[in-house]
Amino acid sequence: MPQVSQTVPPATDALHLKKAKKATGVAAFGTFIEYYDFSVFGYVAATIAVVFFPSGDPVAGLLNTFLVFGTAFLVRPLGAIFFGRIGDRYGRRASLIGSVILMSGAAGLTALLPTYAQIGIWAPILLGLLRMLQGLSAGGEIGGAATYIREWAPVERRNLYISFIPSVGVLGKAGAAGIAALAATLVPAAEMESWGWRVPFLLAIPLGILCLVMRLKIEDSPEFTQSANKGQTTRAPIVELFRNHRSRLTKVFFIALVQNIGTYIGTVYVAVYFSTVLDFTKAEAATIVLIAVTAAALLIPLAGQLGSRIGSKRLLTASYIAYIALTFPSFMLMNAGSLSLAIFGLLLGMVPYALCQAGTYAAMPEFFPVEVRHSGVAFGHSVGAVLGGAGAPYVATWLIENTGNTMIPAYMLMIFGALGLAVLLGTVRKNTLTAASHLYR
Template sequence: MKSLPTTVEDNGGTGSEQSFPANANPGGAGPAADAEAARRRPRRAAIAAAAGTAIEYYEFGVYSYLAVIIGPHFFPSDDPTASLLATLAVFGSAFLMRPLGGIVLGRLGDRVGRKPVLILTVVGMGTATAAVGLLPTAGTIGVGAPIALLLVRLAQGFFAGGEVTGSATYLAESAPRGKRGFFGAFTPVGVALGGGTAALVAGITTTVLSERQLDAFGWRIPFLLSLPLIAVALLARNRLEDSETFLAKKSEKATAKAPLTEVLTQHRAQVLKVTLLAIGSNCGYWVGLIFMNIYLTTDLGYSKSSTFWIMGGISFFVACLMPICGGLSDRWGRKRLITIGFTGYAVLVVPAMLVMGLGSFPLAVAAMVVLALPMPIVQSVTYPTYAEMFPTRVRYTGLSFSFNIGTIIGGGLSPYLATWLIASTGNLLSPGYLLMGAAVMALLTLRTVKETSRAELA
């Protein structure tokens, strides 16, 4: 089988030559069957990517939504804020493992293949999520409880380090010509669906169960529900084939022998750009949506169950908009859409928080909807942009390493910093200034990024 080479112009400053099979016709199936298989491949990739990423953000979402409830079980304290901060610190610890997971799993992805690593991440993340629901509490084993929680969170963070970035890599390499933005948006669709499902499960749990039941056993249920999600994701991902772009490199023996070394020596500029953009996009998600749950319930006193329902609804609304925004970036360009999104965060966050603080829940809901509008733009368009900035031979490693460094700051630390800023300054708007700063930094970084929507990967 011969391959036709196609040269890439420039993916973030590094040209790369990639190839794909000129005539994928196994067993003489015929051109019509080949064409149908080619049409189906991106759709399967999109579904599988969204399913796995949904598990990752389901777990992170459940943990953050229930942080106020589970905190006293692992960090008993007379001060509720101290207990919450300790719980959020453990939440952030999972992000510290993500770069290590990104390095190890990214290397496997660039050396062995995308598909086996994406299956491994789903099993690892789902198992760690379910384990949280089985942990004994501090009332049972004392100091061993928070240690066990920390270890499980670290394991979850390790596998998460190769999940969303592997999904973005696979979709970028599997998407049809001119549609990488549209299909690449299904990675953050999984983010939104996972977070939305977490909010709805938390809402149902807190509505159906009494406070006593919730405290006794109910908080465990959302974590254990990750087990059926693993089965769904595995079913979707087991049907995948590895991307033709990667397989062509592997057949040519052109895969990187030391992907991380190559990334850090030849693609430092891309690493820095992706890291800074990832800080902004993660801060937009974790402060602009997830932390707002804590803000509305703990700081403003709104009903927990009602807030969970609203957060779930907003997440699903955002998920529906993401493929539209991704498709628009194929036509209008990535940089233009991302600029609109980050500008929206910088302009809207403080006015939205002011409206939330007026004491009217309907107005607070309206403000949350408005604040969420930049999210589908930023989330859907940045993921394919990240993938387009690295060449095939080190794409998984480069994206995993740089994105996960940005995730530590923008995702792992931001809910803790937002809570700490309110407790330290007494200013309820301080998390808004945190998000504004991250958005402005991302906008400045974006000025140095080349437009990649029309650069061909293969």
């Protein structure tokens, strides 16, 4: 495969470095809000199941809730195409502004929805539509943030800088888990079903306004600006991707698939797993997840710094091996029936998770040239998220219900860790990347 040309980044003088840090902070903060808004649904899923899908079978209600949860993933590729075109044609900044407006608006409106008891079947329909709008936004946010930071960051620090995307994304999930835990602790169950579930969604409104103000003040990336000034933008980046970069797109899809399986099994589904499968209280379940994902948020930048030394491929390889080796003991501890052991077990599971997050986000932008980079990262990651994010919680719930085997999520993580390892070692070579030294250093 021929090498892909790469625009030389500007010299990392003091002014550029200052702007790079600001750009990283603003982009990452937006990702924090995106992940908070997107993940809070999963942390209050058990309550939403009762409010929007009342039935005598709690498992059926939960499965219906996960179906709505999954609709957001089904439209993510459409969001990737839409926001990718904006980002590759009109600028990364424009895409990042649009995505945070859509996500926060949809989350805020979710808080105002009438329940099934009030308007019947229209309640879950409207819930699904707003969830789809969140999915459109999420389809553009990750590609935009990863591309934007990659094009600002000094070459020797790209792994570290980009690692702040998943790190603060995890903090967004921690914030969602924390609010859910606080609500479950302070609000009686009847009140939680009446109005308490709305509070986490309402917080999306002020957070979104703050992020919008910040993103309106940032500059576009110098690499995109240079390309645009030379008239090198592409009118239809998604067409260009499928015409000339199909192989690269496929590799990004598989890398993103493993990362999303790890994300939505290991940090979102586990909240429901603890409360409905392992019989912890909702407050205990949310607290366990809060502790674990907060620890993961601290581990991910350390993994990013390690990636700056050894390269993204070696970092990803280590993460997949860790999934294979550590996931089973992690879930055995979770299943031991002890709160402290459950916390320790999920913390153990955060080790491969942190390595995988840092490696995935750093590697994806390196597969594509600047004119299709936003679209390539966004679309490849979103298609991986459709299967990894939408399918994994539903499949895990269904398999546990029908087999009675509470270790099903562990087996899923181990299988996909092996898949990622096979794809990475079997297909990703130096000549498939725009910056081989960054991936292999």
